[in-house]
Amino acid sequence: QIHAAQRAALKIENHQPTAIIYRTKKGWQYGIEGRASHGAGHSFCGEGFYRALRPFLEKFGLNLPVCETGKQRCLAGQDKETLEKCFWEALLSIRQGLEKSTPTVKYLAQRIRQARSRLEAQQRRPRAQAPVLSAIYETAAQKIDQIPEELQLVPGKMTTLRGELGRVLNYYNKISQGAILVAAADLLASTSVNLAAQGFAEGYYNAQSNPQARIISAGGICEDAMSGIIAGISTYGKHIGVGSSYGAFIAPLGHIAARLHAIGNQARQAIKKEPYRPLVLVCAHAGLKTGEDGPTHADPQALQLLQENFPAGTLITLTPWDPQEMWTLFTAALLKRPAIIAPFVTRPNEKILDRQALGLPPATAARRGVYLLRPAQNKRQGTVILQGSEVAYDFLQKALPLLIKEKIDIQVYYVASTELFALLPPEEQERIWPMALAEEAMGITGFTLPTMYRWIRSDFGRRLTMHAFQKGHYLGSGQADQVLAEAGLDGESQFEVIREYIRARQ
Structure with a gap:
């Protein structure tokens, strides 16, 4: 049936992959069949195991290592060296059975060689102008x-x-x-x-x-x-x-x-x-x-x-x-x-922002995963780290002008890839994002609070970190700016929380 199905599949000329569904019974003739076979097999040296192998052993006049109940040489598997020896003896018995069935072994080897010959006869080669990864x-x-x-x-x-x-x-x-x-x-x-x-x-x-x-x-x-x-x-x-x-x-x-x-x-x-x-x-x-x-x-x-x-x-x-x-x-x-x-x-x-006019580094600064998006202009009052396009755009277009107007001077970092940063040498990670900043900073993310834990190390900073679930519920449906406002992640809300953060630090 298997061969017939495979031959039939090769004759289908729809130029699409063809699936052959094989219906089998798991554990067939093992003594534990169907759903019951999903799990452990027969007990160690159990009668069921030997019963399942008996047809093979009797056909070739072979024996497997066996111990009397309660007198196992391997002490029920505790003696690992003896257990390994029994496994090896069992495998040698199977090998002896195969050695006594030379025609079957030759037939299987011949089928493998024929499969290789059929493949080589097709002379499959990469097509002209093939992809070059x-x-x-x-x-x-x-x-x-x-x-x-x-x-x-x-x-x-x-x-x-x-x-x-x-x-x-x-x-x-x-x-x-x-x-x-x-x-x-x-x-x-x-x-x-x-x-x-x-x-x-x-x-x-x-x-x-x-x-x-x-x-x-x-x-x-x-x-x-x-x-x-x-x-x-x-x-x-x-x-x-x-x-x-x-x-x-x-x-x-x-x-x-x-x-x-x-x-x-x-x-x-x-x-x-x-x-x-x-x-x-x-x-x-x-x-x-x-x-x-x-x-x-x-x-x-x-x-x-x-x-x-x-x-x-x-x-x-x-x-x-x-x-x-x-x-x-x-x-x-x-x-x-x-x-x-x-x-x-x-x-x-x-809208593509003018990074140079805003005092931001070039886009290639994202290469290391975390970068200083905007340094403090004079004396730093605090540190904010952002992750997520929605919060970054609202920060730069709405929160930042309000902070500048209120003369709140902070440095701002952006997380473009946590893993790229994590693959940097430890000393470079410390240079870019020192532990002192992690203990000082608050975060703003369009994702969930745990994604900020690497960057925000203090309880104070985590308490003030803004995230999508900070209101304690899933958000509703609406235009992007409405959903951001519902989450409390819009630029005006960012400004208010950053101002609270700065006041708490003074």
Whole structure:
């Protein structure tokens, strides 16, 4: 039946992958079958174990090590050396059975050789102009400190974080001849991940009829399946798989595939020391500015599921506030070669601010994950650290002018990637964000309070730190500025809390 199903599948000419469903019985002839087999097997040296193996042993006239009840040589597994010896004797018995069945062994070996011959006869080779994944990493190393001219943004221009991420992906896709394959739930254009495939064949990828396309049909609104598919694509080491959806959904539903991808990349180190093979989970429409979709979609909790929640070096989250930072952050993450890159990008159009006129460092300062966004102008009265595009924009456009008017002089930091910062040498981390500042500062985040714990070390600072749930409830549905105001994260509210913070410090 198995062979017949496989032959039938090969005759289907729809140029799509074909699944064969095998219906089996778990634990068949083991003595513990079906649902009962999900768990521990027979007891150690139990009669059930020997009964399950008896047909094999009798056929070849073999015996397995066995002890009388209550007189086990290994003392019920406590004597590890004797236990290992019994295991070895059991394996040798199985080997003896195979040695007595030469025709079966030869047949199995022959089938393996035939499979190899069939594969070699196909003479499969990379197609002309095949993707060159290494070009992505080579370009990243060369241009980490220089935003390509075609990706540079002009102050005053309106754009989106998601759109700029799409353009960055497209840039890397073109220089690698299509080494990036993208998928989305029902949100290809909405999350702008479709931009990564511009300049390639239209439509969905099909190995036979549309091999030049770079968009994969992953089964619709099914982020867990999509994440598994892109993990498989990245695992082969020839492409980077990119999956996109609301951060509210892809962060939790993609978590299992991401975790298993990280486990696999780490396990591979046992046989070959090489960099991890990244996949990209685009956590789009992230945060409170997705307000009109309500609390089911405008989710501040998604970052907490991923940030610093994986072994060091396996996952990197990106939380840019300025679309100009997207090239630097994504490129810096690529160069670290994690198993997973998770950019958090918002939905609304944003105005590109003139960083130089505002006294802000260039966008490339985001490379180290945390940077001084605006220094104190004279005598520092306090320190505020921000994370999240929505709170950063409202701070710069609304809170900062009020602070300047009131002559409140603070220094302001921004968290663009917790993991990029964590991968810096300890002495550089201390130089950028000294422990003294962590004990002094308060924070403002569009995400949840625990995402600020690394940066805010004092009870005082944490008590004043502003976050999406500071009012104690999920937020309602409305335009972005209304939801920010409901959360108490709008610029005017930021100003009031910072003023309270400064007064409390005096």
